[in-house]
Amino acid sequence: MRLINEARTRLALMARSWGQNLLRTHLARQVAWLMAVAAGWEALARASVYPPILFPRLSDVLATLVTEMRTGEILARTGWSLGTICTGVALAVAISIAAAGIALGIRPLRPLVDALLNVLHPLPGIAVLPIFLLWFGTGAPAVLAVVVFSCIWPMVQNLLAGLEAVPRTQIEVGRNLGLRRARLILFVLIPASLPYALAGLRLAWARGWQTAVAGEMVFGAGGGDGGLGWFIYKRRFFLEIPAVFAGMLMIIIIGILVEHVVFGTLERLTVRRWGMSRAE
Amino acid sequence: MRLIGIEATSPGGDGQWWARKRLFAEAAVIALALAVLIAPTSALLSTRVSAARQPLEKIRIAQQFGLVYAPLSIARELEIFEKHGLQVEWRQLGSGAAINEALIAGQVDVGFMGIPPFLIGWDKGVPWKVAVGFGEVPIMLITYRKDIKSLTDFTSKDRIALPSPGSVQHLLLGMAARRELGNAKALDSLLVAMAHPDGMAALLARRGITAHFTTPPYAFELLSQPGFHAVLTDRQAFGGRFSFNVGVVTKQFHDSRPQAYRQFVAALTEAMNWLETHKKEAAPLLAPEFNLSVEKTYAYLTWPGVHYTVEVRGLMKFARFMYENGFIRNMPASLDDLVWENARALVPPGEE
Missing domain, CATH: 1.20.5 (Single alpha-helices involved in coiled-coils or other helix-helix interfaces)
Known part of the structure; x- marks a missing residue:
């Protein structure tokens, strides 16, 4: 009885604090701020102190986004960008796993992987684009190559860090349970290093996305096979500034979706379920 | 609640x-x-x-480099703007789009651009008009591929480099595509946007792009290579002469500073005419800036199809094509919608 009463009061307290805090949660505050900025944008545009053609109203931008979605162009471009980035990230993951395996499996090669990592990690993908354009030709292949390039290094770094951070005791316990090479890797090393791997994947995705859009904008890929970067680039030359902003909004929307839905789900299904991450 | x-x-x-x-x-x-x-x-x-009147009228001009801009270099060398009572503040801008944006934002008073980008701005309601023509140069679509003799020979695997979407080159390609392939946007899926030097380098390396739609001196350099040939020229595409660039002035500047506006038109006309009639004297003045020999500079200045003139050609013809093919949404009612009053006289009869 006492227990039930206690539970009831606690529940009531929780409900009340939930109610009071709804407007004060971090997310709600972020949304409130965004609304304030949006309102400021709209007001500033309506005051038309800046030339409207360079500083369009937010409402025009949203209307353009809807129209572009209806005609399908922006969706086709988004699909193309996502295709490039997913292919690039997948290739980068495969290469990174191989590289991490080599670095840890073949001792003499470890300094080679570390050296490559130290030398090439600081190089932004976009900076190697001119060379890749000469090697792979203009357009899709070069953009894909820079995406792979910019994704590999954060992945490798995180994989190595993760695998090295696995506590000795966990490995020893695995050994004592009779796990040998393949099963030890599969059941101990990989799950134990997964938070690092996920962090690496997150970084890789972010860098890949930035690089793909930037690459298409600097060297404008091609009308038939261009992603969101090419969309923005093209619209700028036709002075369709609301469409330029719409392209940027699309990038933001995809970014938020991937961050919260894709990576959020991945984490919930793995590291958080296994109690390895306290992140809320 | x-x-x-x-x-x-x-x-x-x-x-x-x-x-x-x-x-x-x-x-x-x-x-x-x-x-x-x-x-x-x-x-x-x-x-x-606070932009108040001063004895020497100040004017802000956006410029880029290249043979097309030679009249501005001449005006600087011979101090022609100063002679007409103008003090010029030069703004170096990287691309056509940057010049448009600087004009729209009121950061420069005069900019030079191709007719299509001018019309795109006009269509979107940018308050600007043409003050002067700014020369004519040959523009050519060049390839190294022997099997490509006309636009019908391009396949979906080929790539055509040009400076930007909506540029003169893009519209010329559209005009030719309309005539030869039945659709102005038939080749749009092959486009690659590249600055002239990058496009030239890629074409010379024969990597990635099949053809490059470009202007002198890049076109001249490419054509001097063995096996390179022009698939399409501006004359074939347009069917006549047109201004490669026009000098565009904002309403703000035109209306609020008529004195400076007149001085600018007079100075530029003088520089342009001097260059057209003194190419021999101009070559040594221009050679260092273009990093070319005096002989080569002279050869470029006197190339067939290069005209340094303030005459304005092809405005309405471009507008009609762009309107009919969905590049702009409004059709100018007459030339007066597009040119300031002095420029009406610069349009030769039959070349609107």
Whole structure:
């Protein structure tokens, strides 16, 4: 009885604090701020102190986004960008796993992987684009190559860090349970290093996305096979500034979706379920 | 609403007061942020007001490099703008789009651009018109591929490099595609946007792009290579002469500073005419800036199809094509929609 009463009061307290805090949660505050900025944008545009053609109203931008979605162009471009980035990230993951395996499996090669990592990690993908354009030709292949390039290094770094951070005791316990090479890797090393791997994947995705859009904008890929970067680039030359902003909004929307839905789900299904991450 | 109910029945009075105070604090921070956003506006306004008259009229001109811009270099060398009572502030800008944006934002008074980008701006309601023509140069679509003799020979695997979407080159390609392939946008899926030097390098390396739609001196360099040939020329595409660039002046400058406007037109006309009639004398003045030998500079200045003239050609013809093929949404009623009053006389009869 006492227990039930206690539970009831606690529940009531929780409900009340939930109610009071709804407007004060971090997310709600972020949304409130965004609304304030949006309102400021709209007001500033309506005051038309800046030339409207360079500083369009937010409402025009949203209307353009809807129209572009209806005609399908922006969706086709988004699909193309996502295709490039997913292919690039997948290739980068495969290469990174191989590289991490080599670095840890073949001792003499470890300094080679570390050296490559130290030398090439600081190089932004976009900076190697001119060379890749000469090697792979203009357009899709070069953009894909820079995406792979910019994704590999954060992945490798995180994989190595993760695998090295696995506590000795966990490995020893695995050994004592009779796990040998393949099963030890599969059941101990990989799950134990997964938070690092996920962090690496997150970084890789972010860098890949930035690089793909930037690459298409600097060297404008091609009308038939261009992603969101090419969309923005093209619209700028036709002075369709609301469409330029719409392209940027699309990038933001995809970014938020991937961050919260894709990576959020991945984490919930793995590291958080296994109690390895306290992140809320 | 439910939240307020819970708040009201809760006994914690102090907490409520504190919460309200914090709410005020947050509102204040947001207001401050908005103020920071808006502050640059007033700064912009005050600089506009303070642009007062001075003995030597100040004018801000956007420029790029290249043979097309030779008249501006000549005017600088011979101090022609100063002679006409103008003090020029040169603004070096990287691309056509940057020049358009600088004009729209009121950061420059005069910019030079191709007719299509000018019309795109006009279509979007940018308050600007053409003050002068700014020369004619040959433009050619060049390839190294022997099997490509006309636009019908391009396949979906080929790539055509040109400076940007909506450029003169893009529209010329559209005109030819309309005639030869039946659709102005038939080749749009092959486009690659590249600055002239990058496009030339890629074509010379024979990597990635099949053809490059470019202007002198890049076109001349490419054609001097064995096996390179022109698939399409501007004359074939357009069916006549047209101004490669036009000098565009904003309404703001034209209306508020008529004196400076007249001085600018007179000075540029003088520089242009001097260059057209003194190419021999001009070559050594221009050679260092273009990093070319005097002989080569002279050869480029006198190339067939290069005309340094302030005459304005092809405005309405471009407008009609762009309107009929969906590049712009409005059709100018007459030339007067597109040119300032002095430029009406610069349009030769039959070449609107």
